[in-house]
Amino acid sequence: MRAEIVSVGTELLLGQIIDTNAAYLANVLSEIGISVYRRVTVGDNMDRLVAALRQALDDSDIVLTIGGLGPTMDDITRDGLAAAFDDKLVRDEAIAERLDRFFTSRNMPVLESNLRQAMVPTDGRSISNPHGTAPGLLFEKNGKIGIALPGPPNEFIPMTDNEVAPYLRQKTGNVGTIRSLVLRIAGVGESMVEDRVKDLMMDANPTVAPYAKVGEVHLRVTARANTAEEADALIAERAAMVRERLSEAIYAENDDPLEKAVVTLLKEKGRTVATAESCTGGLIAQRITDVAGSSAVFHRGFVAYSNDAKVEMFSELEAILRDHGAVSREVAEGLARGARSWNGDDYGIGVTGIAGPDGGTAEKPVGLVYIAVAYAGGCDVEKANFIGSRQVVRTRSAQTALNMLRLRILKG
Amino acid sequence: MRAEIVSVGTELLLGQIIDTNAAYLANVLSEIGISVYRRVTVGDNMDRLVAALRQALDDSDIVLTIGGLGPTMDDITRDGLAAAFDDKLVRDEAIAERLDRFFTSRNMPVLESNLRQAMVPTDGRSISNPHGTAPGLLFEKNGKIGIALPGPPNEFIPMTDNEVAPYLRQKTGNVGTIRSLVLRIAGVGESMVEDRVKDLMMDANPTVAPYAKVGEVHLRVTARANTAEEADALIAERAAMVRERLSEAIYAENDDPLEKAVVTLLKEKGRTVATAESCTGGLIAQRITDVAGSSAVFHRGFVAYSNDAKVEMFSELEAILRDHGAVSREVAEGLARGARSWNGDDYGIGVTGIAGPDGGTAEKPVGLVYIAVAYAGGCDVEKANFIGSRQVVRTRSAQTALNMLRLRILKG
Numbered sequence: 157m158r159a160e161i162v163s164v165g166t167e168l169l170l171g172q173i174i175d176t177n178a179a180y181l182a183n184v185l186s187e188i189g190i191s192v193y194r195r196v197t198v199g200d201n202m203d204r205l206v207a208a209l210r211q212a213l214d215d216s217d218i219v220l221t222i223g224g225l226g227p228t229m230d231d232i233t234r235d236g237l238a239a240a241f242d243d244k245l246v247r248d249e250a251i252a253e254r255l256d257r258f259f260t261s262r263n264m265p266v267l268e269s270n271l272r273q274a275m276v277p278t279d280g281r282s283i284s285n286p287h288g289t290a291p292g293l294l295f296e297k298n299g300k301i302g303i304a305l306p307g308p309p310n311e312f313i314p315m316t317d318n319e320v321a322p323y324l325r326q327k328t329g330n331v332g333t334i335r336s337l338v339l340r341i342a343g344v345g346e347s348m349v350e351d352r353v354k355d356l357m358m359d360a361n362p363t364v365a366p367y368a369k370v371g372e373v374h375l376r377v378t379a380r381a382n383t384a385e386e387a388d389a390l391i392a393e394r395a396a397m398v399r400e401r402l403s404e405a406i407y408a409e410n411d412d413p414l415e416k417a418v419v420t421l422l423k424e425k426g427r428t429v430a431t432a433e434s435c436t437g438g439l440i441a442q443r444i445t446d447v448a449g450s451s452a453v454f455h456r457g458f459v460a461y462s463n464d465a466k467v468e469m470f471s472e473l474e475a476i477l478r479d480h481g482a483v484s485r486e487v488a489e490g491l492a493r494g495a496r497s498w499n500g501d502d503y504g505i506g507v508t509g510i511a512g513p514d515g516g517t518a519e520k521p522v523g524l525v526y527i528a529v530a531y532a533g534g535c536d537v538e539k540a541n542f543i544g545s546r547q548v549v550r551t552r553s554a555q556t557a558l559n560m561l562r563l564r565i566l567k568g
Numbered sequence: 569m570r571a572e573i574v575s576v577g578t579e580l581l582l583g584q585i586i587d588t589n590a591a592y593l594a595n596v597l598s599e600i601g602i603s604v605y606r607r608v609t610v611g612d613n614m615d616r617l618v619a620a621l622r623q624a625l626d627d628s629d630i631v632l633t634i635g636g637l638g639p640t641m642d643d644i645t646r647d648g649l650a651a652a653f654d655d656k657l658v659r660d661e662a663i664a665e666r667l668d669r670f671f672t673s674r675n676m677p678v679l680e681s682n683l684r685q686a687m688v689p690t691d692g693r694s695i696s697n698p699h700g701t702a703p704g705l706l707f708e709k710n711g712k713i714g715i716a717l718p719g720p721p722n723e724f725i726p727m728t729d730n731e732v733a734p735y736l737r738q739k740t741g742n743v744g745t746i747r748s749l750v751l752r753i754a755g756v757g758e759s760m761v762e763d764r765v766k767d768l769m770m771d772a773n774p775t776v777a778p779y780a781k782v783g784e785v786h787l788r789v790t791a792r793a794n795t796a797e798e799a800d801a802l803i804a805e806r807a808a809m810v811r812e813r814l815s816e817a818i819y820a821e822n823d824d825p826l827e828k829a830v831v832t833l834l835k836e837k838g839r840t841v842a843t844a845e846s847c848t849g850g851l852i853a854q855r856i857t858d859v860a861g862s863s864a865v866f867h868r869g870f871v872a873y874s875n876d877a878k879v880e881m882f883s884e885l886e887a888i889l890r891d892h893g894a895v896s897r898e899v900a901e902g903l904a905r906g907a908r909s910w911n912g913d914d915y916g917i918g919v920t921g922i923a924g925p926d927g928g929t930a931e932k933p934v935g936l937v938y939i940a941v942a943y944a945g946g947c948d949v950e951k952a953n954f955i956g957s958r959q960v961v962r963t964r965s966a967q968t969a970l971n972m973l974r975l976r977i978l979k980g
Contacts, residue, residue, distance in 0.1 A: 169604050171594030174586060178609075182583030192581050194616065197607035204606065211623075334582075347679050350640045357641055365612070365642055367579060370722065376579070431850075431871070437857025438843075438850030441871040445849025448925055448958055450873075456880070457871030459843070459853045465868035468911055499880055513860055541674070544699050546860055548722055 157328050158193045159185050160212035164224035164233050165307065166199040177222045177312050181305070184316055188324050189333040189380070190218065200230040202239075209240035213300050218324070223307030225290040227269045234275060234293065237302050241295045245275040248282060251291060258289060283319045287311045292319065301327070335387040336378035337395055340408045340417075342371065342559040349373045352401045362394045370548055371555030372414065375402075404566055407559070414558045415443040421565045422453035427502040429561060431457040432470065432495035434482065434508040435525060439554045458495060470494030481520075483508055488526035489535050496530040503564065504530040505557050509540075511549045525553045529560045536560055569740050570605045571597050572624035576636035576645050577719065578611035589634045589724050593717070596728055598746045600736050602630065612642040614651075621652035625712050630736070635719030637702040639681040646687060646705065649714050653707045657687040660694060667701060695731045699723045704731065713739070747799035748790035749807055754783065754826055754971040756817045761785045764813045774806045782960055783967030784826065787814075816978060819971070826970045827855040833977045834865035839914035841973060843869040844882065844907035846894065846920040847937060851966045870907060882906030893932075895920055900938035901947050908942040915976065916942040917969050921952075923961045937965045941972045948972055 163178050175197065182192050193216045198204045205224075212219040219240075224233030238245050252274035259266045273290045276282045283292030283303070288311040295302035303320055305312050341349055346368040350357065353375065356364040362379035375398060379390035399406060407417045422429060431441045431454075441457035444450050460466040463482055467474045473490045480486040488506045496504025509525025516522035523542040528535055540556060542549045575590050587609065594604050605628045610616045617636075624631040631652075636645030650657050664686035671678045685702045688694045695704030695715070700723040707714035715732055717724050753761055758780040762769070765787065768776040774791035787810060791802035811818060819829045834841060843853045843866075853869035856862050872878040875894055879886045885902045892898040900918045908916025921937025928934035935954040940947055952968060954961045 168591075169594060169607060170598045171591035171604075174588055174591050176586055179580075179583035179586050182581060186582050192583075192611075194620065195581060195609035199604075208606065336582075336584075345676065347639050347682055348676075350681065351679060354641075365578065366640055368638060368720065370720070376584075433850075436854075437862075437866075438845075438853030438869055438871065439857075441850030442848075442854045445847075445851075445871070445873060446959065446962070450849075454849075455874035456877035457850055457873070459850065459857070459869030459871070461857060461863060461869070462867035464911065468868070499876065545722060547858065548699070550858070 157190050157218060158216040159190045159218040159220060160193050160216040161185075161195045162205075162208055162212055162219060162221045163195070163197040164200065164205060164221055164236075165197075166230070168197050168223070169199040175222075177305075177307065177309060180313065181220060181222065181316060184321055185220075185324070186334045188321060188328060190324060190328060191334070200224065200232055202232050202236060205232055205236040206239045209236055209302075213240060213302075217299070218301045218303065220303045220305060220320075222305050222312065225273070225292070225304055225306045227267070227273055227289070229269075231272075233304050234272065237293065237295055237304055238277065241277065241279070241297050241300070241302055243277045243279050243295060243297060246278055247271075248274050248276045251276070251282060255289060283315060285311055285315055287314055294323075333382070333384050333387050334378060334380050335384060335391060336376055337391045338410050339375040339377065339395060339398055339402075339406050340410075340412070340414070341373045341375060341402060341405050342407050342414055342555065343563070344373065344402065344405045346373050349375060349402065353398055356394065356397065362390050364394065364398065370544075371552040404563065407562060413443075414555060414562070416447050418558050418562050418565075419444060419447040419450050419453055421562060423449070425565060427565065428453050428455060429503040429505060430455065430495040430498060430501040431505045432491035432507075433457070433459050433505075434461060434466070434487075434491065435511045436507045436550050436553050436557070437461060439550055440505055440507065440557055443554060443558065455501065456495075456498060458498075460491065466491070483510055483520050483524060483526065485526050485528075485537050485539065488528040489530070489537055492528035492530035492535055502531065503561055505561060506530070507553055507557055509549070509553060511546045511553075513546060523549050525549065525556075527553060527557045527560060529557070529564050531564055536564060569602050569630060570628040571602045571630040571632060572605050572628040573597075573607045574617075574620055574624055574631060574633045575607070575609040576612065576617060576633055576648075577609075578642070580609050580635070581611040587634075589717075589719065589721060592725065593632060593634065593728060596733050597632075597736070599748070600733060600740060601745045602736060602740060612636065612644055614644050614648060617644060617648040618651045621648060621714075625652060625714075629711070630713045630715070632715045632717065632732075634717050634724065637685070637704070637716055637718045639679070639685055639702070641681070643684075645716050646684070649705065649707055649716055650689065653689070653691070653709050653712070653714055655689045655691050655707055655709060658690055659683075660686050660688045663688070663694060663703060670701060695727060697723055697727055699726055706735075745794070745796045745799050746790060746792050747796060747803060748788055749803045750822050751787045751789065751807060751810055751814070751818050752820045752822075752824070752826070753785045753787060753814060753817050754819050754967065755975070756785065756814070758785050761787060761814065765810055768806065768809065774802050776806065776810070782956075783964045816975070819974060825855070826967060826974070828859050830970050830974050830977075831856060831859040831862050831865055833974060835861070837977060839977065840865050840867060841915040841917060842867065842907040842910060842913040843917045844903035844919075845869070845871050845917075846873060846878070846899075846903065847923045848919045848962050848965050848969070849873060851962055852917055852919065852969055855966060855970065867913065868907075868910060870910075872903065878903070895922055895932050895936060895938065897938050897940075897949050897951065900940040901942070901949050904940035904942035904947055914943065915973055917973060918942070919965055919969055921961070921965060923958045923965075925958055935961050937961065937968075939965060939969045939972060941969065941976050943976055948976060
């Protein structure tokens with residue numbers, strides 16, 4: 157079964173609000189095993205709405221609309237769907253009475269426009285909405301299904317979860333499920349990831365697709381099967397193949413960010429880390445402490461932004477700064493070692509560089525960053541030339557530091 | 569002129585990511601006076617993409633695509649647009665050389681797939697992308713325009729603002745314009761803001777609408793007029809009325825976050841600030857140093873996450889911690905004063921609290937945060953009970969600290 161989502165509203169078309177409902181609905185449909193063919197957004201314009209709905213009914217079995225069910229003149233979805241389905245709306249007296257009670261009990265006049273919300277399809281029915289006055293609508297005609305959902309998320313989400321999803325599950329016999337797993341990868345670029353799994357990307361089921369993020373790559377494995385168990389088995393087998401090829405570059409599955417993987421690993425090993433940051437300015441400490449329970453593995457961090465601050469906090473940096481300058485391998489190492497030895501943490505992270513947009517020179521351009529991880533047996537240092545905005549340079553620096561720490565912990 | 573936006577990507581179609589780019593682009597088009605006819609989202613499927621593009625070219629003058637320009641096999645937008653425009657892509661040697669240098673200088677192999685990013689339309693040109701390897705593309709044929717934008721927001725937004733918007737402004741002669749101004753407000757809740765501008769919210773042009781964010785409120789003033797100048801005049805008059813009612817609660821206009829306003833204010837006054845953070849874990853330092861040029865006003869910050877770290881860094885806290893506990897007015901004040909006096913900064917920020925989800929008690933629940941700003945004449949301290957996730961508690965704490973500092977600087 158194939159579905160199309162049609163979002164209705166000029167405010168969506170103009171980008172004044174973000175359409176989170178459509179993404180939510182697409183997710184629910186995928187989980188049921190209904191493939192989403194296309195998503196369309198149209199404004200409050202009857203001709204364009206009807207054209208979009210007719211096109212959707214040509215291409216798909218199910219059309220779901222979001223929004224435009226309210227009482228005002230620009231709420232046109234009800235009439236638009238009736239036109240596309242060649243259906244005639246009739247007044248549902250039970251709903252009309254409920255609306256009447258609703259307004260009367262609030263000492264509000266029952267306007268004729270409010271009673272438009274009592275109109276339901278001849279070939280279909282209303283869908284109850286305990287959280288608002290506008291019921292949803294179900295059209296069923298000539299083997300096609302139309303479902304109209306309200307726009308306010310506090311009405312839309314419960315109606316989707318409690319009414320629409322069960323109806324569609326039953327309608328489809330819940331046959332076919334799409335499940336997916338995201339493998340999160342750090343320290344390897346998108347082209348390189350693709351190069352390693354190119355052959356797997358040719359397969360239709362499960363599919364394997366890379367998505368580039370700032371400083372990491374997500375590899376999504378998606379399988380379609382009759383049951384969730386079968387889909388999960390297909391995914392597990394494919395994920396194992398990917399793991400064999402990318403091994404420890406994969407730092408987590410699904411939603412856990414890199415800092416979560418690092419905190420988990422430190423907890424498992426009973427180790428702690430301290431930070432001394434220059435160009436990242438607290439970003440690494442912030443990301444580590446963003447993880448609930450990080451207080452077990454992180455006790456202290458330093459933001460040594462100016463040269464004076466670096467020397468105050470770590471006096472041994474005075475000579476190093478003089479000899480090598482603030483943006484140097486030696487200062488990164490000094491910060492990492494200084495953070496680690498301040499009060500006996502197991503690891504220390506040090507970062508220094510030029511985040512931009514100003515402050516670069518021919519010799520030390522914007523994006524030049526030195527990142528160090530100190531540990532009992534020594535200190536790893538990497539030099540990077542990041543390209544991008546100040547925010548991108550800082551994010552990639554933090555990402556590299558956290559990944560270097562992760563790989564160092566894995567070494568034992 | 570009429571435009572259609574086509575977002576490309578299976579991850580968008582399945583609702584795995586939210587399409588903020590399309591909303592951004594729709595906004596920019598409206599401001600130029602180009603009406604957005606429809607928005608469509610298709611997956612990584614060539615036939616469906618080409619069908620959607622052909623339909624869009626039938627209905628509109630301009631088609632803008634977002635995403636699918638990367639080097640991997642499922643990046644199909646380049647070829648899809650060429651098919652819809654009946655154009656042939658040719659290799660741009662200058663771009664190919666730039667890609668070659670990019671990868672070679674990073675000691676990375678230049679894969680054949682990377683060089684697909686050097687293919688440009690015969691009837692058109694590339695659009696420069698200083699923030700990534702994939703250039704944008706411009707197709708111009710038979711009176712229709714096609715524009716391909718990259719998906720990563722850090723590439724998409726600058727290209728839209730700096731390349732596409734000026735091109736379209738010139739193309740349309742910029743007739744009929746919607747302009748808007750956002751007034752950013754901190755320290756006052758949404759209901760209070762609404763209460764103060766209720767009457768202005770009834771007007772149709774300019775419109776005034778509040779949007780609640782975490783720890784702040786944005787008030788959007790939007791005007792429609794024949795020229796940008798006329799629209800701006802309408803906005804200026806309305807904004808002046810709002811300013812009269814909300815005065816110093818308005819910290820900035822448009823895109824500048826609170827930390828930018830704080831850094832600007834410190835620069836103007838020639839003052840500096842230092843931070844000592846417990847529950848925000850570096851978030852405040854990170855936000856301050858996120859502002860380009862912040863090194864003039866910020867030199868040092870401390871993340872004193874554990875009690876031991878607090879005492880190591882600020883020895884005077886030892887007795888205070890014993891007497892009052894870590895989450896107390898006295899510790900917040902001690903951190904702020906300690907940060908300030910470490911090496912003579914003008915202001916010190918101190919924050920301590922329980923970000924959750926664990927660690928709360930009946931007496932000191934999750935969300936209890938003390939925030940202090942120390943200055944030459946004393947120390948402001950606020951007690952807050954924030955409601956929400958760990959991230960929300962931390963964000964609101966940082967927001968409150970930055971706003972307290974802003975108000976303190978304004979006092980002289």
